Each structure stands twice: as structure tokens, then as C-alpha cells.
Amino acid sequence: MIALEDVCCAFDHEPVLRHISFTIKKGEAVLLTGPNGSGKTTLLRLLNGLVFPEIGTYTFEGTRITAAKMREHRYSKYFHQRLGYVWQNPDAQLFCASVAEELAFGPLQMGLSEEEVRERVEDALSYFSLTKLRDKPPYYLSGGEKKRTALASIFTMNPAVWTLDEPENFLDAESQHWLAEFLQALKKAGKTIIVTSHHPDIVEKVTDRELRLTADHHLADA
Template sequence: MLKAENIFYSYDDGTKALKGIDFQISQGEIVALVGKNGAGKSTLFLNFNGILRPDEGNIFVDGDMLKYDKKSLIKCRQKLGIVFQNPDDQIFAPTVEEDVAFGPLNLKLSQDETQKRVSEALKRVGMSGFEKKAPHNLSGGQKKRVAIAGILAMKPEIMILDEPTSGLDPVGVRKIIKLLKELNNEGMTILISTHDVDLVVEYADKVYVIVDGEIIGKGTPNEIFNNMEIIKKANLRLPLIAELFKKLEENGKITGLNNNYPLTVKEGYEKITEILK
């Protein structure tokens, strides 16, 4: 659905931000892109929707190679919605509804259709009733949801979220993750950048690990988090549950894990009940 082939990108000052990225995401997946700050996650996202143009390599959306003329850019940006890390960078209009309407109106939809989409999108993210509110009076979590609504209203096929849970309180994080899972169940393909490993293992189907502009590992959460070499290289850590089991194993309390640690609370719970039997 979205495919990147051998993407190289360097900034004007010569810093090489991306060095030969190959990336692929299929319909209906939730993919997590993990890596430390400055690894090139945001830069890669901006390459995906043509804001930045790679020095080398190609982007394919739905099998079509991205060309950089106006028409294909609009088409690409409608299909690939990016929710930025800081909602303040994204929300600009004086009222919530005007901001959400911005995308659909740019797609030249009629006022009626836009209004329908705005109320649908706000309802979807649980922000109905906030239409006339000024964005700067909202809380961080609410702003985030308005930002997501602004993208939803464009009816994208893939939603890309740059660190959607950073700076939110635990309840806010839960709500966002729940919303994303629901959207995914409704058929939305989702790509998330994050470094919250405990969350990644909960929702992601596939994980890409990026270090200094290179993908050093991809696979299911189990494949990635049982490969200590990748974890170390990427400045990540194991999910807390896995750490617990690792420590138990190192001290000889548990045997027979074969480097295959439970990653989520659910898996850990099952493992423990199995052992306690």
C-alpha cells in the first residue's frame, strides 16, 4: 500500500538524515517505527507524503510511483494523513470546526459534505460539542484528538502519527491507543512512530527499528524484542514485562524460556499462571 525503496535524504547543511531506507506497509496493518530521537523518523514521514523530496529512491502509494507535480501530491496527501507530534504545529484555525474543515475544503469538497465530515470526524474522536471552541483552550489530549479529527475528515487510507502519545497523561494515552485500535478495526492502516516500547508490543503488528537513518530491523514485536543486539543498537529497552522475566531467568527462577520472553501484560499473565499450575 505504501512502499519506500532505497530512500536517501540529506538536509541542506549536508547532514545525511536517511541512508537507504526500505519500507513497506500493507493494508490494515498497524506498524510501529521505533528509534531514538533524531534517528530520522519524522524526516521519513515527510518524505512519504512528498513534503520532502528524497535525493534518491522512490515512494509508491497504492502501487503508483509518487511524482512531484501538484495533482499527484494532492492525491498522495489525501491518502496519507500525517498527525504531527505537537498539535500546536498543526492546529491553526480560531475554532475547532474550522481547523477540521481545512483538509476537506482543500480537497474542494462542498460545504455540506465538509460539514458532514467535520461532525463525523469530531464524533469519531469523541470531541463532539467542541466545534466552536478555541483550540488554545483545550487540554493536550483534546488538542491531539482534534488534530486526528482534522486528518480523519480527509478520509485517508493510511494514518501516520508522529509520537501520538508523547506528553499525554496515562488516561490520554489509553484513549488515543483505543481510538487507533478502533480505527484500525474499521480498516484504517496505521503507522506510528514512538519510543514507548511497552505500548508498541500491545498494538503493533509489525515493528521497524530505525537507527541513524537506517532500518536495522523489522519484524513482529516478538522477533524484534527477542533480538538483544537490535535493542541495544537502537537505544531501546525491553518492555517491562520482558525485563521481569529476563531477570527471573537470569537468577534461575524460571527456565525454558529460550530467549522468548512474554512481552505484554496478557502474555506475562498467561506464562505465570502456566508456571504456577
């Protein structure tokens, strides 16, 4: 489903990813680890078509992902429906005037009917315990409420692939336990999961294997 072959990426001539190669099968759950600055977030951004390899290739479902390909509106829309990205900091992800609008934004961009959008939003509000916050602006929420809203906004898109950058951030112990159960539910539903975490005990029950980025930006199977 996902394949990287000899991928290199640099910012301001500083290497961030060096000769990264791996494949991820449909329905597989992968834990991505490594020290701070090893390139984990950059790798997730690359998988989501936000940055691109300077060397090497990234292939998603048989299609090579390049800047030119992502400028094709029809394909880009399809691609972003297939992959969901939960950012490490929810403030970078949330931008609508209310929680309900945040949850509706993705399905509306998909062109779903008003009834379908409403059903998805109501289901997500209930599932993520956000019903009482539906009309509240996201910037007034607590850190944990923002994180649940960010997760819910991807949930309403129902992507085949979930990429999550330290999803346990901002969550208290009870919510982290809920997160572990949520990831297990995604796994049982056949979703492909790629998650970074500094607390592997939270996600270890759902992941099939670990990929570890080293301090010099290479990848080593752990």
C-alpha cells in the same frame, strides 16, 4: 502499497536516512522506533511527500513520489487525501480560527458538499469529545485538547493511510488508553497505520511488526 528502495536523505550535507528499504502492505500497522535523532520524523515527512530522497525511490500505490510529481496539483490533492499525518507537536498542525473550522478544512479542500462536511465535523466533534470546544481557537486549548483536535482533523479526511508521530504526546493516562482503542478501531477498519512512539505498550496491540531506525540512520528489522 508503500515501498522505499535504497532511500537516502540528508540536510545540510548531514545524513538523516541511509539506504532505507522496506514495503508496507495495505491494512498493515507498523511501529517505527529508534533513538532520538535517528530519522523517524524525517521518514514520516518523506512518506507524506514533504521531503524527498536524494538517492533511491519512494513509491506509493505504484506511483513514484518526487518533488515534480507533488507539484502536479491534481495528484498532490489526491495523495494528501490518501495519507493523513498527525504531527508530533499539534501546534505545528493547527492553524484555523476554531476547532470546528479546523475539522472542516480538509473536507472542504476535498470538494465535499456542505452537508457532507457538516456531518463529518459533527461526527468528529462527538467522537473526540470536542463538542463543547467547537468554537474555541485551537491556541487556547490544552495540550491534550490540541492533540485530540489534530487527530480529529485527520479523521474528517478519512485517509487510507494514517501516519502518526508520537501521538501519545500531551495525553494523560486516560487519553492514552483511549488512543490505544482508537488505533485498534482504525486497524479493524482496514486502515494502514505507521506510528512512531516512545511508549510501545500503548500501540503494541495494534501493530503487526516493528521497524527500527538505528543511531547511524540505517533501518534494522526488529
